Amino acid sequence: MEKSDFSHQILDYQNVPMSSPDITGAERDAVLAVLHTPNLSMGKEIESFEKAISNYADCRQAIGVNSGTAGLHLCVRAAGIGENDLVITSPFSFVSSANVLLFEQAVPIFVDVDPVTGNIDPERVRTAAADLAAGISAAHIWLPPRGAKLDASLKAILPIDVFGQPAEMDAIKNVAQTYQLKIVEDACEALGAEYKGRKAGMLGDYGVFAFYPNKQITTGEGGCIITNDENAAMLMRSLRNQGRAPGDTWLQHTYLGYNYRLDEMSAAIGRIQMSRLEELLTRRQCVAEWYRGCLASIPGVEPPQIVASTTRVSWFVYVVRFDPAIDREHVAKRLSQCGIPSRPYFAPIHLQPYMTERFGYKEGMFPVTEALGRRSLALPFSGVMTREQVEYVCEMLSEVLSSE
Numbered sequence: 001m002e003k004s005d006f007s008h009q010i011l012d013y014q015n016v017p018m019s020s021p022d023i024t025g026a027e028r029d030a031v032l033a034v035l036h037t038p039n040l041s042m043g044k045e046i047e048s049f050e051k052a053i054s055n056y057a058d059c060r061q062a063i064g065v066n067s068g069t070a071g072l073h074l075c076v077r078a079a080g081i082g083e084n085d086l087v088i089t090s091p092f093s094f095v096s097s098a099n100v101l102l103f104e105q106a107v108p109i110f111v112d113v114d115p116v117t118g119n120i121d122p123e124r125v126r127t128a129a130a131d132l133a134a135g136i137s138a139a140h141i142w143l144p145p146r147g148a149k150l151d152a153s154l155k156a157i158l159p160i161d162v163f164g165q166p167a168e169m170d171a172i173k174n175v176a177q178t179y180q181l182k183i184v185e186d187a188c189e190a191l192g193a194e195y196k197g198r199k200a201g202m203l204g205d206y207g208v209f210a211f212y213p214n215k216q217i218t219t220g221e222g223g224c225i226i227t228n229d230e231n232a233a234m235l236m237r238s239l240r241n242q243g244r245a246p247g248d249t250w251l252q253h254t255y256l257g258y259n260y261r262l263d264e265m266s267a268a269i270g271r272i273q274m275s276r277l278e279e280l281l282t283r284r285q286c287v288a289e290w291y292r293g294c295l296a297s298i299p300g301v302e303p304p305q306i307v308a309s310t311t312r313v314s315w316f317v318y319v320v321r322f323d324p325a326i327d328r329e330h331v332a333k334r335l336s337q338c339g340i341p342s343r344p345y346f347a348p349i350h351l352q353p354y355m356t357e358r359f360g361y362k363e364g365m366f367p368v369t370e371a372l373g374r375r376s377l378a379l380p381f382s383g384v385m386t387r388e389q390v391e392y393v394c395e396m397l398s399e400v401l402s403s404e
């Protein structure tokens with residue numbers, strides 16, 4: 001390109017997507033190879049993909065499904081969570097983690113989060129479990145304003161590994177043991193993360209990864225459940241496949257099931273992505289470090305903090321926090337005028353319209369979650385981002401903030 005053309009072009013590094021998958025020729029070849037066979041579902045690719053994940057996570061069972069949400073839903077079924085049952089979880093998450101409880105007419109008991117990590121606060125989990133176990137009057141403060149039964153039983157805890165940092169799981173496990181609760185770990189943002197040297201996803205009874213294109217690895221759409229519970233795994237495999245139990249014929253359905261199967265093309269992409277996991281995680285780590293370096297000189301912007309129990313962070317999104325005095329909406333708008341997308345992360349679940357309608361939640365009920373929701377902004381992030389792109393985003397952010 002002629003030098004003089006520069007002023008008329010949007011430079012490549014100025015065209016930054018919010019997120020981007022990292023796909024190579026190997027993934028494309030693998031999909032094409034599947035398309036040369038007659039087996040587009042339930043073939044050898046799903047088996048290989050599940051094997052790759054169970055090897056990685058060192059678990060007995062890995063069950064590929066067609067979304068992270070589907071995986072969480074099957075865990076809820078396997079944990080025996082049903083109508084009116086109570087499950088302690090966090091309002092600072094993607095909606096799926098609470099929605100899967102509503103799918104079964106169960107009731108999420110939200111407890112507020114740690115202000116540093118955004119992960120569920122284990123002390124509040126302990127108090128909530130104790131109060132709910134002790135009975136009606138103490139339990140009352142933990143229940144939603146409406147839509148829950150006072151004599152319902154507490155069945156499980158559903159922590160989320162927020163933004164690739166595992167929840168404080170030793171303390172949560174301790175509570176689960178005391179009150180005999182199942183733990184469903186939503187590790188949909190945390191494939192590759194480690195908690196005190198242990199892999200995210202295997203920190204509870206069942207764990208779930210997700211493979212939407214913005215996650216650490218992708219299958220297009222997809223997810224995977226991991227567990228050491230063989231009986232639960234057998235049930236979840238049946239439920240994934242329209243409720244067909246082992247030995248059922250194609251038109252026999254022992255259970256009320258779903259079509260949550262992951263097709264062979266998606267599984268093939270996933271198999272290759274798993275073989276590249278270290279590379280993918282390292283690239284994301286590298287981009288996160290560029291961001292940290294560039295942001296250090298911008299006042300009013302806090303980079304993500306990694307706590308000591310996170311022995312390995314698996315970067316999912318890059319969420320910064322602004323000083324309360326900064327108008328986040330305005331910053332986001334100005335960034336978008338420079339061609340830089342950004343996203344508030346998370347909008348608290350308890351304030352979503354269908355949640356307030358069903359349970360009567362109001363603003364002010366989970367102040368830490370709400371404050372994080374107000375101050376946080378996800379910047380463009382992926383493993384294929386270049387250093388120039390990171391610098392451009394930070395330069396523009398710095399400019400916008402200094403002109404405030």
Ligand SMILES: *Cc1c(COP(=O)(O)O)cnc(C)c1O
Nearest residue numbers: 067068069094096188189210212
């Ligand atoms: C991505 C994600 C999921 C699952 O998402 P799907 O789009 O259904 O694959 C669940 N929980 C959290 C916290 C997530 O970030």
